[in-house]
Amino acid sequence: MRFTSSFLPVWIVMFPMVMTAVIYYVEQHSEKMRNALAVGTSLVTFLSVAALYPYIMAGNIIEYKMFQLLPSLDISFRVDILSFSLALLSSFIWMMVAIYSLDYMCKEHGCNRYYPVLIITLASCMGIFMAGDLFTLFVFFELMSLISYVLVVHEETVEALRAGYKYLIMTIIGGLALFFGIIITFELAGTVTLSGATLIKEPSTLAFFAFISFLIGFGMKAGMFPLHVWLPDAHPVAPSPASALLSGIMLKTGAYGLLRVIFHVFGFEFMQREGWTVILAVVAVITILLGSAVAITQDDLKRRLAYSSIGQMGYILLGMSILTERALIGNIFHIFSHAFMKSTLFLCAGAIILKTGKRSIKELGGIGKQMPFTMFAFTLAALAMIGIPPFNGFLSKWTLSLGAMDAGVPFYVLVLLLSSLLNGLYYLPIIISAFFGGEPGHEHDHVKVNEAGYKMLIPIAILAVSCLLFGLLPTNLPFDLSRVAAEFLLRGGQ
Amino acid sequence: MSIVNHFPVLAVVVLLLFAYLMPLLMRWRKEWCVPATLGAIGFSLIASLYMMWQVMTTGPFMYQMGSWAPPWGIEFSIDYLAVFATMTITIVGLIVIYYGTQDLLHELKEQVMGWYYTLYLLLMASMIGMVLTNDLFNMFVFVEICAIASCGIISIKESRECIEAAFKYLVLSAVGSGCLLLAIAMIYMVTGHLNFTYVAQALPQVMDLYPLNILVSLALFLVGLGVKAALFPLHVWLPDAHSSAPSPSSAVLSGLVIKVYAIAMIKLLYKVYPPELLGMAPIMNMILWMATLAIIIGSMFAIVQDDIKKMLAYSSIAQIGYVFLGVGLMSESALQGGILHIFNHAIMKSMLFLSAGAIIYATGTRKLSDLKGIGITLPVPTIAFSLGAFAMVGIPITNGFISKWYLALGSLDVGRPFFAAVILVSSLLNGIYYLPIVVNAFFGEPEGAVAEPRPLPRQMVVSLILLGSGVILFGVFPSLILGVVSKAAQSLLGLL
Numbered sequence: 009m010r011f012t013s014s015f016l017p018v019w020i021v022m023f024p025m026v027m028t029a030v031i032y033y034v035e036q037h038s039e040k041m042r043n044a045l046a047v048g049t050s051l052v053t054f055l056s057v058a059a060l061y062p063y064i065m066a067g068n069i070i071e072y073k074m075f076q077l078l079p080s081l082d083i084s085f086r087v088d089i090l091s092f093s094l095a096l097l098s099s100f101i102w103m104m105v106a107i108y109s110l111d112y113m114c115k116e117h118g119c120n121r122y123y124p125v126l127i128i129t130l131a132s133c134m135g136i137f138m139a140g141d142l143f144t145l146f147v148f149f150e151l152m153s154l155i156s157y158v159l160v161v162h163e164e165t166v167e168a169l170r171a172g173y174k175y176l177i178m179t180i181i182g183g184l185a186l187f188f189g190i191i192i193t194f195e196l197a198g199t200v201t202l203s204g205a206t207l208i209k210e211p212s213t214l215a216f217f218a219f220i221s222f223l224i225g226f227g228m229k230a231g232m233f234p235l236h237v238w239l240p241d242a243h244p245v246a247p248s249p250a251s252a253l254l255s256g257i258m259l260k261t262g263a264y265g266l267l268r269v270i271f272h273v274f275g276f277e278f279m280q281r282e283g284w285t286v287i288l289a290v291v292a293v294i295t296i297l298l299g300s301a302v303a304i305t306q307d308d309l310k311r312r313l314a315y316s317s318i319g320q321m322g323y324i325l326l327g328m329s330i331l332t333e334r335a336l337i338g339n340i341f342h343i344f345s346h347a348f349m350k351s352t353l354f355l356c357a358g359a360i361i362l363k364t365g366k367r368s369i370k371e372l373g374g375i376g377k378q379m380p381f382t383m384f385a386f387t388l389a390a391l392a393m394i395g396i397p398p399f400n401g402f403l404s405k406w407t408l409s410l411g412a413m414d415a416g417v418p419f420y421v422l423v424l425l426l427s428s429l430l431n432g433l434y435y436l437p438i439i440i441s442a443f444f445g446g447e448p449g450h451e452h453d454h455v456k457v458n459e460a461g462y463k464m465l466i467p468i469a470i471l472a473v474s475c476l477l478f479g480l481l482p483t484n485l486p487f488d489l490s491r492v493a494a495e496f497l498l499r500g501g502q
Numbered sequence: 503m504s505i506v507n508h509f510p511v512l513a514v515v516v517l518l519l520f521a522y523l524m525p526l527l528m529r530w531r532k533e534w535c536v537p538a539t540l541g542a543i544g545f546s547l548i549a550s551l552y553m554m555w556q557v558m559t560t561g562p563f564m565y566q567m568g569s570w571a572p573p574w575g576i577e578f579s580i581d582y583l584a585v586f587a588t589m590t591i592t593i594v595g596l597i598v599i600y601y602g603t604q605d606l607l608h609e610l611k612e613q614v615m616g617w618y619y620t621l622y623l624l625l626m627a628s629m630i631g632m633v634l635t636n637d638l639f640n641m642f643v644f645v646e647i648c649a650i651a652s653c654g655i656i657s658i659k660e661s662r663e664c665i666e667a668a669f670k671y672l673v674l675s676a677v678g679s680g681c682l683l684l685a686i687a688m689i690y691m692v693t694g695h696l697n698f699t700y701v702a703q704a705l706p707q708v709m710d711l712y713p714l715n716i717l718v719s720l721a722l723f724l725v726g727l728g729v730k731a732a733l734f735p736l737h738v739w740l741p742d743a744h745s746s747a748p749s750p751s752s753a754v755l756s757g758l759v760i761k762v763y764a765i766a767m768i769k770l771l772y773k774v775y776p777p778e779l780l781g782m783a784p785i786m787n788m789i790l791w792m793a794t795l796a797i798i799i800g801s802m803f804a805i806v807q808d809d810i811k812k813m814l815a816y817s818s819i820a821q822i823g824y825v826f827l828g829v830g831l832m833s834e835s836a837l838q839g840g841i842l843h844i845f846n847h848a849i850m851k852s853m854l855f856l857s858a859g860a861i862i863y864a865t866g867t868r869k870l871s872d873l874k875g876i877g878i879t880l881p882v883p884t885i886a887f888s889l890g891a892f893a894m895v896g897i898p899i900t901n902g903f904i905s906k907w908y909l910a911l912g913s914l915d916v917g918r919p920f921f922a923a924v925i926l927v928s929s930l931l932n933g934i935y936y937l938p939i940v941v942n943a944f945f946g947e948p949e950g951a952v953a954e955p956r957p958l959p960r961q962m963v964v965s966l967i968l969l970g971s972g973v974i975l976f977g978v979f980p981s982l983i984l985g986v987v988s989k990a991a992q993s994l995l996g997l998l
Contacts, residue, residue, distance in 0.1 A: 180933040184930055
């Protein structure tokens with residue numbers, strides 16, 4: 009294990025931040041330039057993250073200390089394999105979404121607000137994944153959460169503002185819980201730097217408070233039961249590309265934070281010894297079943313997808329509570345899988361809403377004839393969600409189940425199966441009625457194909473094919489990264 | 503002997519002198535009033551910065567008035583806390599009155615403008631005097647000047663609610679002053695001294711003889727200064743007084759005046775009364791519980807207000823609770839947090855009041871529910887307001903976060919995480935009443951007067967920008983101010 013100091017992480021975080029200001033300035037003069045810059049920024053960020061690949065795969069950890077805010081409280085960056093994996097994933101999806109937005113947002117109001125916000129949330133997301141200590145993580149976490157409020161209330165309708173208010177209050181509660189957790193960690197350990205050594209070594213009441221605070225703070229973001237209440241309101245009201253990011257990426261920052269807490273603050277052996285993983289397991293199981301079950305009852309397409317996100321986040325939490333190697337691989341791989349699946353689904357939903365204005369699932373009968381390409385992509389992602397081989401969703405569930413068996417808890421496998429069944433119950437009817445349904449009496453009418461523009465279809469296609477590809481190929485990049493990252497974490501993060 | 507040696511007294515005397523010049527200038531040289539006021543406060547600012555440099559390089563020192571040595575002469579103690587406080591007072595005071603030169607024109611009658619400057623300079627002089635002095639009776643004199651001047655800058659607006667509020671303030675403040683005088687008399691009775699240093703030396707010796715006197719004097723100080731600092735439950739005068747006054751007055755009253763009494767309290771508790779006495783009665787615990795109630799109840803009252811300035815006034819009650827929380831916890835980090843919060847809150851709250859004032863100036867409305875869409879038509883005050891709101895909630899990279907960090911750390915240091923939780927709950931409550939305003943201001947269609955506001959004069963915009971950059975600057979580089987704050991806390995706790 010070697011440590012290198014590189015300016016690249018700072019560049020990855022700062023570049024989009026600076027570009028936000030540039031975009032804000034440019035958009036006063038030219039919309040074309042604004043769009044080009046937004047896509048360009050996300051592309052450059054993605055490439056910069058990808059440029060870290062050789063360093064990281066060689067087993068290096070990049071550390072960079074920017075400046076000291078208070079004594080032993082720094083703004084610092086640290087990129088290890090886990091940071092790198094998630095940063096790579098996020099910047100890729102961000103790029104896809106930025107391209108998709110070009111067409112989707114052109115008819116919307118407030119684009120001059122949308123693009124700068126899109127880019128600055130990218131910057132803060134990169135900051136979260138590359139943070140070198142809990143404090144930096146917290147700063148970027150707050151930044152991302154507060155700024156994504158603007159994405160949530162973009163439509164400025166009454167229900168958007170109401171959902172936004174709920175989101176805002178929950179965000180503040182989560183932020184304060186994190187603050188509490190971090191300050192307890194600081195008090196007990198004297199530092200909050202994430203490194204090979206765990207911070208809190210002795211169990212105590214205060215340490216338990218810290219764990220609960222972290223669980224509330226990050227779990228709130230991750231849509232964990234019972235703090236998920238904001239999610240089904242906030243995700244559907246946002247514009248679809250923003251929903252894709254909110255569900256696909258920003259939820260994962262909560263999971264990422266919990267991983268860091270489990271492996272760097274307490275250490276997984278500590279967690280298991282104290283039995284705190286049981287708490288995580290209980291909420292994870294409830295989250296899975298609740299999210300999946302409630303999704304069935306939803307008629308609004310995007311709302312159903314939002315509830316499905318809750319269920320899927322439960323898988324990730326479950327992987328964290330099992331803490332065997334294969335469960336951890338499944339957990340990290342599911343972060344990838346779900347990002348691909350859910351952003352595909354939300355982008356497809358966006359295309360449908362844009363072209364037909366229909367949000368209710370009842371009205372979507374026969375939509376497959378009108379938008380065959382979009383619905384095909386939707387089908388791919390939905391099948392991946394259910395966990396049918398050879399999609400990536402199957403691979404993550406399979407690995408998770410193996411991990412659960414390793415830990416000797418077949419009960420979790422049952423939960424996963426049950427949830428898959430529920431997923432099938434709410435995704436399959438959409439697909440079936442889309443292709444075979446339709447209004448009676450019009451069956452023989454010629455339905456005109458009316459697809460969205462290619463700028464929307466290409467990102468959808470890439471993401472949907474990824475769902476298939478990353479399950480079909482036995483060795484693929486996300487799976488390798490997950491495997492290495494899981495090994496890395498279980499080695500104690502060094 | 504050069505003039506810089508006399509800076510401690512000059513920082514007060516120059517202000518007093520100019521205060522009495524103002525009515526004359528108003529009569530014959532009206533256009534000189536504003537530059538003279540700014541110049542006088544500017545001089546005090548330079549003097550306090552010079553003193554700060556002196557203290558930071560060579561350590562605290564004493565200044566004897568007219569070279570009369572104590573115990574007969576009056577002494578100024580220029581220590582870390584004092585220079586920190588004078589700097590806060592002069593910086594914020596200067597920015598507020600610079601803003602006020604424009605804003606006051608529309609709130610006050612023209613013939614009273616000169617008197618306003620007189621009162622303002624008197625207020626500044628008394629505040630600086632109060633934090634510098636090392637003498638109990640001298641402190642009392644400054645307390646009285648401060649109280650009268652504060653009432654003056656409220657009631658000068660001559661509206662019904664201003665006079666009523668000022669009267670309420672005057673009566674309660676007089677009760678407070680009475681308590682202070684009694685307390686000082688009791689101290690003098692048992693020790694025969696008025697100088698802080700001598701009293702502090704004498705108290706441990708007489709403590710066994712007159713324990714009751716000393717305890718009662720402490721209680722009277724707590725009530726007297728508590729009334730003036732609006733410590734819960736002695737806060738009843740504050741919401742009316744701070745909300746009805748002209749905006750620059752509100753800014754300086756909420757931002758500075760209540761803090762000065764807190765500083766006086768800190769000096770008495772840590773420098774005058776012996777630590778053994780603090781063990782005799784649970785005085786620190788009482789302060790802690792009063793502070794806790796202030797934090798929670800002040801925030802709760804703020805939630806239900808619809809008048810923007812009234813909401814800010816209630817929020818001040820909560821914020822002064824933070825300062826006293828830092829005082830009461832008796833740990834180094836917490837005391838640092840409390841002292842730091844004096845400075846941070848001075849910047850935040852004066853900025854919030856000034857931006858509220860700017861909004862009232864431009865639109866004529868002070869109802870929160872009417873402020874939809876104001877962020878589009880009046881960007882500078884609204885952004886300043888939002889920054890202040892974020893700082894109040896304690897979002898990182900604003901200065902409010904730093905004070906909360908230290909306060910929470912301090913409460914964990916002494917093993918009382920309950921108070922850290924109090925700070926968090928209060929932050930949440932702050933979020934509940936500040937953030938909807940921000941959201942409303944940026945997402946909503948402006949209507950009526952909000953849609954077509956009056957243009958703001960340059961002075962108001964510049965002041966808001968200065969204060970706003972202060973919030974960010976001291977949030978990102980807290981070490982700029984932490985040096986003197988941590989020295990102040992250490993010297994108060996006797997660690998230096």
